[in-house]
Amino acid sequence: LLFGERPFWWIGESRLFVNKQPKIHQFPSTCETGPGSPSGHAMVTAAVWWVIVSSLGSFLYSRSHSVLLSAAPYVLYVVMLVAVGISRIFILAHFPHQVVAGSITGFILGIVLSCRVPEGRPLLFFFSLSFGLLFGALMLHAGLKQLGIDLSWSIALAKKWCSHAEWIRLDTAPFSSLTRDCGALLGLGLAQYWKPGGWSLPWAPRALSMAVSSMGLYHVNRLPLPVRPLGLFYSLFFVKFVLVPLIVMVLVPGLVHLLTFKKKKD
Numbered sequence: 001l002l003f004g005e006r007p008f009w010w011i012g013e014s015r016l017f018v019n020k021q022p023k024i025h026q027f028p029s030t031c032e033t034g035p036g037s038p039s040g041h042a043m044v045t046a047a048v049w050w051v052i053v054s055s056l057g058s059f060l061y062s063r064s065h066s067v068l069l070s071a072a073p074y075v076l077y078v079v080m081l082v083a084v085g086i087s088r089i090f091i092l093a094h095f096p097h098q099v100v101a102g103s104i105t106g107f108i109l110g111i112v113l114s115c116r117v118p119e120g121r122p123l124l125f126f127f128s129l130s131f132g133l134l135f136g137a138l139m140l141h142a143g144l145k146q147l148g149i150d151l152s153w154s155i156a157l158a159k160k161w162c163s164h165a166e167w168i169r170l171d172t173a174p175f176s177s178l179t180r181d182c183g184a185l186l187g188l189g190l191a192q193y194w195k196p197g198g199w200s201l202p203w204a205p206r207a208l209s210m211a212v213s214s215m216g217l218y219h220v221n222r223l224p225l226p227v228r229p230l231g232l233f234y235s236l237f238f239v240k241f242v243l244v245p246l247i248v249m250v251l252v253p254g255l256v257h258l259l260t261f262k263k264k265k266d
């Protein structure tokens with residue numbers, strides 16, 4: 001809803017450079033299809049890493065009582081955000097203010113959301129939130145279209161100005177982000193429903209679970225999906241992200257628990 005142009009299409013669309021075209025270079029990750037404001041990469045990085053960094057900072061302080069040591073994760077956090085921001089600007093996916101807006105929004109989200117983990121909620125909570133968001137967005141899209149505002153305006157611009165058609169990826173479209181989040185929400189609810197509180201594992205099986213989950217997610221993420229018809233793509237994309245919390249929270253730790261339990265019995 002904030003819209004926001006992206007440099008890789010704005011350079012052509014603005015018609016400011018018709019007489020003197022700047023020498024620009026696009027990259028495979030330049031051709032994002034969503035609007036540019038605020039930067040999603042900066043926002044997600046700032047939000048997710050805040051949760052990790054603030055816990056690590058408190059942990060280090062509780063063990064060492066050293067302000068210097070406990071400040072190290074926060075310094076790394078800032079360095080990482082700057083690196084992500086510069087890379088988004090460098091590939092022409094963003095203007096600097098969009099990256100700054102994304103980092104600040106993500107930082108606030110990280111603080112707010114880390115205090116509000118939806119623990120102990122019934123499956124119905126996740127189910128209604130997931131489908132409510134999905135249908136709410138669809139209704140908003142249809143309603144605004146009736147008023148002459150097309151929320152998919154950026155996809156046409158990305159297709160027009162991307163130097164390689166194969167760099168346009170449907171999973172960067174705004175509706176893909178939404179289906180991904182709604183799918184993950186439902187998956188989180190199902191995971192909590194099937195294994196409330198998750199598996200409590202000692203550190204070694206827990207580390208093994210994390211390693212196996214990472215490999216599992218890598219492969220789930222690489223699963224090629226048919227891009228036509230669109231409805232099929234979005235449905236499969238939704239299902240793919242329902243699976244993510246189930247793999248990480250139920251399937252892999254459950255298998256590891258079974259294996260270690262069996263080994264102990266032997």
Ligand SMILES: O=P(O)(O)OC[C@H]1O[C@@H](O)[C@H](O)[C@@H](O)[C@@H]1O
Pocket residue numbers: 032034035036038039040041042044088093171172173176177
């Ligand atoms: O706005 P940016 O930095 O180009 O990031 C866009 C990305 O933002 C993420 O938040 C979305 O989940 C992705 O689907 C999307 O591609």
